[in-house]
Structure formats: structure tokens, C-alpha cells
Amino acid sequence: MIQAQKGTKDILPEDVLTWQNMEQKANEVFSKANFQELRTPIFEATELFARGVGDSTDIVNKEMYTFEKSERSLTLRPENTAGVVRAYIEHGFSRLPQPVKLWYKGPMFRYERPQAGRQRQFHQVGVEMFGSAEPSADAEVINLAVKYLNELGLNDLEIEINSLGCPDCRAKYREAIKTVLKPYLPELCEDCNFRYEKNPLRILDCKVDSCKKIFEKDEVQKVILGDFICPECKEHFEKVKEYLTALNIPFKENKLLVRGLDYYNRTVFEIKSNNLGSQNAVCGGGRYDSLVETLGGVSTPAVGWAMGMERLFSLIQKFKSKRLDVFVVSENIAETFKIIDELRTNGFSAEFDYANRKFKKQLDKAAKTAKYALILMEDELKSNTVTIKNLDSSEQVNVSRDEYLSYIKI
């Protein structure tokens, strides 16, 4: 027996309505803000992700689905920002009126050990905004995330924001952290020692208790809470917060929030839920002003985010599939087809029994699945009528074939 592969899942018919709702709401919310959908390929050149996402990240280092085909190295997209940026450059979007505002949805692939809220094939919906370095762009994009979540009925999620500063101030911060933590290196965990060299900012993300204790020391706190960011970055951040406040969006500043992808600068943010288990982020994003240039385009500021749709799915209220409008009960297949076609053409959902069951069984099935039973047995056929039975009220009428449609009220 061949099964779905580890970390992949079938989205079953019973869940599809809920998924369609997530997609439709995305379209509605983003369209209203004049964001347009962009659909990029599922696979891209491996190099795009190596350069775009950053080769110090786990995503690029150990989680990519990479394969060779006719001497090219290709990779199933592990995220979509790099692909969107590639398309932006390739189609000369920099010549379009700026900002260029895009959104996307679709499957992403990461080779990880699956667990709650983490699959190997998963879906993201995301928003990217190019060409504005203004804090209003950051706020707009966060605003859209919140609007979208609200539309899905999620109102009590925690929003955390932070500013990583620009490359200059980040370098200063990195050095300050390295200096203050240096004496504690032997006490920090193995991972932290590794991070110390590779990405010192991420040390502060560590969940090991003994490490956390060290971060609580006064001198470390002083560095963490200290104002390392330059005046320009600080002003940008202050404006973002001002706009969020104006939008009535509650947020928490989290100085420890550092995102795992290399391309972020200045504003970063996450939206979390307590109902997700250990993978608790539904949304993550931030500003990435250097990525377009890194990938070969003209220097273009940008900001965006992505949400995990499976995580969203587990939080939102599920839709139940609709009851069928009409079930045709008959033993004459040819006449049934005529009626069925007429019903569907007139906007009703309609079905009949394909198994040649007896009258009683057919009505039984109608009662279980539909709002109306349309009876088309010998008597009706003879008199050129149909019997419409309301299966909730049990009322039924016998009416002519010309006017029965008006007796079906949905």
C-alpha cells in the first residue's frame, strides 16, 4: 500500500470548504488594499534560495528539496519571498509605479522532521510590498495581516515586533552581544556556542533554561535593552509603532525577536497563538531592503510576511459542507437526467441515485442528504408532473413540469 509521504497530507473534502474560505478571504482583504496576486513556479534555481534566503540558514543548509535535471540544480521552494523577488526583477516591476504590492498563496517544501504544526509540504499565504522605505509600508503590511486574521475570526493573537536596525547598527549590536557573552561561553549550551560564531543574535532565542538565566543577568540585559540602533532606524521604528497605535493594533515589543532568515533588516514581527503547541507562530515577516539588490535587481526597499495556512486552519472555525438542494427520486434514468440538468442549469445543486435502488431507499438517501426530494415516478411521468417534497416540513405538492422550479426555495 502506497501512502502519502511523511510530512504531507491530503486536504479532504470535508476540510476543503474551510480552505477555500481562507483563500477567498485572502483575496478579498488584499484586493481591497490593492494588492495583486502573483503566482510563481513551485521550483526555482537552487541558487535563488541559496542567495536569497541565505546560506547560513537551516532552510538552505539542510531543509531544501533539491534535485538535478539536465545539468541544472533545482529546488522546490521552501518559501516564496525569493521567488516573488525574482519575478519582480525578471519582469521589470521596478518600472511600474511604486510601490508594487503583491500577495501569493501556495505550497512550500521543507525537509524537516514533522510534528504538530509542521509538515514537509505546507501552505503559506503571504504579502510583499516593494518600493517604499517608509514606515507606513511596514504598518500597512502588518495591518493587512491583522485584518486578514480578523476576517478569519481570529482576534486575540499576540503581535510582537522588534527592529533589527540597519546593517551598520546590527553589526554594533552583534559585537556588543559577543563581548558581553564571551565570559559565559562555557556555561552556554552547545547550540549557543555554535550560534556565537555564526549568528550571535539568534543566541537570544535560545530556550535552554541555563542559557536563559545568563540572559537575565544585569549586564546582559543592559546590552539587550540598550539602544544600539542608529537614530534613523530608531525613528523608523517609532513611526511604525505610532501607526500601529493609530490603527488600534495592540503589539508587544520584544527585543529578543530575531527572525531566522538572513534578509531581514529594521522591522521584524511575529504573530503568535497559544493554541498551537510548540510551533506557535502563525505569521512572520519584516523588512528586507537589500534582497532585491542581492538577487541582481536595482536596490529596492521591501517589506512583507508569510502565514502558515495549516496553522491558521487549526485555529479557525471550520465550515460544514452545504446540504444538497434537490435529490431526484425516480426509476427512469433518462427523464431524471433531463430534470437534473434543468435543476443545475437553474442554479440548484442536484443529484440522484446511481445505484438503481428502490423508491424507499432513494427517499431515505434524499432525506439524509438534501433539502428537497423531487419525485418522478410512474404517476408523475404519466401526468407530466413532478412531486416536490420539502424534507424538513414533510409537505409535498404535485405540480406540472413547467412550473416546478418555483416551488423549490433555497
Added chain:
RNA sequence: GCGGGUAUCGUCAAGUGGUCAAGACCUCGGAUUGUGGUUCCGAUAUGCAUGGGUUCGAAUCCCAUUACCCGCCCCA
């Protein structure tokens, strides 16, 4: 990559070495052949993830493998 857990019908499950592997839901058939969702009756795993072993005897014990779940890491 590391740690923990679980695997019995489409689904949820009982079963802890010895009669034909409970039960429930779903599905299907029937209760004298044109009026239902209730009820009643019946059907449905020679099979207990797979492969070995122990034993007179194994779903039940042992070993290996595989799959899935959960946590770490990382991320959405």
C-alpha cells in the same frame, strides 16, 4: 540530526499467551415491491504495520524494519 511515544476493519476502539479477534459509528442488504431521517434484523478483519524468532499454542513475549505522532533544533 537527536530524544520520547504509538501501530487491531473506512473511523473510534476492546483484547495483557489458550474457544470462531468484543462493541460502536459509517457503508451495504432486508422488515410483502410509491413516502424518508426513529426502530428492528442481517452482512462486513482466516486478519491484529512488515519480517523474523520464542512457544504445543502469540494481536498478546523478544529482535529488527517501516510508518505515524510528540518534543529539541528550526520555522509559517
